[in-house]
Amino acid sequence: MSPHSNILRLLALLPVLGLYAAPIQLTAHLRQSNLTALESTFWEIADPKSPRYLNHLSLPEVAELIGASSEDIDSAAAFFAEAGGYDITVSNLRDAVTASFDGKPDVELTAKGLPRKSTHPSAVEFLVRHDDLPASTTTTTTTSSPSPLKIAASSDDSSPSYTISNIKEAYGIPTDYQATHPDTTQMVWGPGTFGYSKAKLEAHKIKEAPLINMDKVEFWTENHGTSGGDNFGEGQLDVDMITSFGLNVTTLVANTNTSASTEETTGFGAALLNFLTDLSSREEVPHVLSMSLGSLSSASCNLLCSEAVKMGIALTDCQAYISEQRQVCMYLSDDQSDRINTALQVLGARGVTIMGSSGDGGSHFSFGPFQGSGDDSAIADALNEVSCKFQMPVFPTASPYVLSIGGEMWEGNSKHPVTWAGYGGGSGAGFSVQFEAPPHQKSSSTVSDYLKKPGMPPTSSYNANNRAYPDMSAVGVMGTSQSCPITAGIWSLITDIRLNNGLPPLGFVAPRLWQVAEEYPGEAFEDIIGGNSNTSCSNGFPATDGWDANTGFGRPIWDGFVKHFAADDVHD
The missing domain is CATH 3.40.50.200 (Peptidase S8/S53 domain)
Structure with missing residues (x-):
């Protein structure tokens, strides 16, 4: 019997032994409707000069405006069901479908087309995985202080x-002014x-x-x-x-x-x-x-690495480096x-x-200049030079x-x-x-x-x-x-x-x-x-x-x- 067969037998036993991780959830974010109408409605509601000022939308009104079609929702739900998903739900806004999956290895989910975009229904813009992690609890003895920065x-x-x-x-x-309305919430x-x-x-x-x-x-x-x-x-x-x-x-x-x-x-x-x-x-x-x-926004991070490449830094090295920097580049894409x-x-x-x-x-930065040692020093130096050349939002x-x-x-x-x-x-x-x-x-x-006042940064550094x-x-x-x-x-x-x-x-x-x-x-x-x-x-x-x-x-x-x-x- 091959080693691969033994691995497959072990994987088959894991649910019985209770060794699978907690269930995971996948959410399919669907193509939304009427986003141009949402944009114009949003600004009309926010504009004090508009007749629609502060006429806020209800949840059903938003769902009616931007919700996906019934066909798109059905296709996403069927896609999940065929891959073994259960507890399939549709968001109140009708723009997302979520399903639970038993703690299957990533390789098995991938084999079923999850999360490979080439296999998704056309209505699915992207998938987001959020594991059903156990709730953590706090202690009352110590808390961390904010970063010295x-x-x-x-x-x-x-x-x-x-x-x-x-x-x-x-x-x-x-100093003694307090809210009094019972419904005010922050x-x-x-x-x-x-x-x-x-x-x-x-x-x-x-x-x-x-x-x-x-x-x-x-x-x-x-x-x-x-x-x-x-x-x-x-x-x-x-x-x-x-x-x-x-x-x-x-x-x-x-x-x-x-x-x-x-x-x-x-x-x-x-x-x-x-x-x-x-x-x-x-x-x-x-x-x-x-x-x-x-x-830093995804656009800022893309700009960082694209400019670093012009300075001789390999794109993969730059992307690997910034992905390891704590709380610096934390968005997947502009989409x-x-x-x-x-x-x-x-x-x-x-x-x-x-x-x-x-x-x-x-x-210029998320918190402060990039730091690097050894092979990372050149990357950090290049990124600091780029960061000071541009204004990085x-x-x-x-x-x-x-x-x-x-x-x-x-x-x-x-x-x-x-x-x-x-x-x-x-x-x-x-x-x-x-x-x-x-x-x-x-x-x-x-x-x-x-921007006409003196002391501004170079116009080439911002839009x-x-x-x-x-x-x-x-x-x-x-x-x-x-x-x-x-x-x-x-x-x-x-x-x-x-x-x-x-x-x-x-x-x-x-x-x-x-x-x-x-x-x-x-x-x-x-x-x-x-x-x-x-x-x-x-x-x-x-x-x-x-x-x-x-x-x-x-x-x-x-x-x-x-x-x-x-x-x-x-x-x-």
């Missing part, structure tokens, strides 16, 4: 005091080890924000993260900040994937896609979503980013205000469907805000490589006027016709992973006022934000002047008067926020 505040006694009360005072927010998300410790939050409450309502903070998922992991520190910071500023708002903590690959490689893009497509097809969605995690964007559009059209951190590597913050949040810090005290920078990094900034400018930027001279970011900023001395949930909590309070007044949530607020900032300068945003997105490079975007591709329109002014965003009559 993300901590800019000095421990020196002369540094400003970035307490919750001091930040609120700087923005004019009463969410933070992350994969891998992302989570939070209730004991740590309780300690933060006692020290910094005594009015945090612990009873209104809960996990949205069975996955609770893993104490000590990198993303657990991110999750703790997210929860601490969003609950401190969105006081008494129901806070949902979501971790939809516990795979370690989501913290390092392209598994993150798959996790983000799964989360957003799942959330967008739920009956209930949060009013505010804060996303602090991200990496994946496009599908993520569609999910962001759906959520915005349903009334969710989505915020993303602008990044911690200025306008991160994703999802550079999406035209996300409100991008930059970071500020204070010189001396809170009355002197400048761009956050520290440990070789700094507030993310710049222009998307792949997404064109949204309508509210195209119709305005704000961006073009800014001035594409989406410019960030939109606004908040304190980010622990990186923009701090400024994003701070801002999200503030928008939750504005949403709470609206709900109490019988008004709909703001959904995608960027067009209105730009309108307010341009028509009422200095009322809702305090300008931030000082600093540059160059980090360790010789060029970058300066923070100047007015909007800039570094701090956006500046930091929030509470009274102006209430005046211009909590009511709608000022824009009729």
Whole structure:
């Protein structure tokens, strides 16, 4: 008997012995319908000047608009069934079919045409695998601190005091102001080890924000993260900040994937896609979503390696190197980013205000320069040269469907805000490589006027016709992973006022934000002047008067926020 026969006999026994891994799931993302109509509808709902402003779509309306045809759904379901899939379900948006498979070896799934694209039905754009991993639990003894790159505040006694009360005072927010509507909901998300410790939050409450309502903070998922992991520190910071500023708002903590690959490689893009497509097809969605995690966009990573090849670096070597860099290039393709964007559009059209951190590597890096030793030194050097030659945007913050949040810090005290920078990094900034400018930027001279000012980077290093970011900023001395949930909590309070007044949530607020900032300068945003997105490079975007591709329109002014965003009559 051949060795191969013995292997096959062993594989046949594995289910009996209970040695197969837990079931895996495959989701077939189907060709969606009417995406052009979704795009136009999304902007009409978000445009304060449109008759459809804030007339958000219901879940059935979205499904009717973009759902796949019955024939396409049936073909995907039959494809899975023929390959041994079971528990086959169709998403509420009718744009995805999911099936479970017993823990079969990858080679067996591949033999059945999974996940080889050449065998997929034509309606299937791509497959995403998400294993049914056991939910992890947290401990309350230790949590990791954010990466040192993300901590800019000095421990020196002369540094400003970035307490919750001091930040609120700087923005004019009463320290005891709390939400009162029972339905106001905010969410933070992350994969891998992302989570939070209730004991740590309780300690933060006692020290910094005594009015945090612990009873209104809960996990949205069975996955609770893993104490000590990198993303657990991110999750703790997210929860601490969003609950401190969105006081008494129901806070949902979501971790939809516990795979370690989501913290390092392209598994993150798959996790983000799964989360957003799942959330967008739920009956209930949060009013505010804060996303602090991200990496260089797929377009940025493609640019990195294509330019490195011109410098003599082999494409395969470059791709292998960047795939090993932690939280640097975490998206599979531009097509994946496009599908993520569609999910962001759906959520915005349903009334969710989505915020993303602008990044911690200025306008050139994900965090900081590449490091290499031995054979990798030449690759790292080449990539650093390319990174400084171009402005490299991160994703999802550079999406035209996300409100991008930059970071500020204070010189001396809170009355002197400048761009956050520290440990070789700094507030993310710049222009998307792949997404064109949204309508509210195209119709305005704000961006073009800014680019006429002195001190700009070479025009060849960015595309001035594409989406410019960030939109606004908040304190980010622990990186923009701090400024994003701070801002999200503030928008939750504005949403709470609206709900109490019988008004709909703001959904995608960027067009209105730009309108307010341009028509009422200095009322809702305090300008931030000082600093540059160059980090360790010789060029970058300066923070100047007015909007800039570094701090956006500046930091929030509470009274102006209430005046211009909590009511709608000022824009009729």
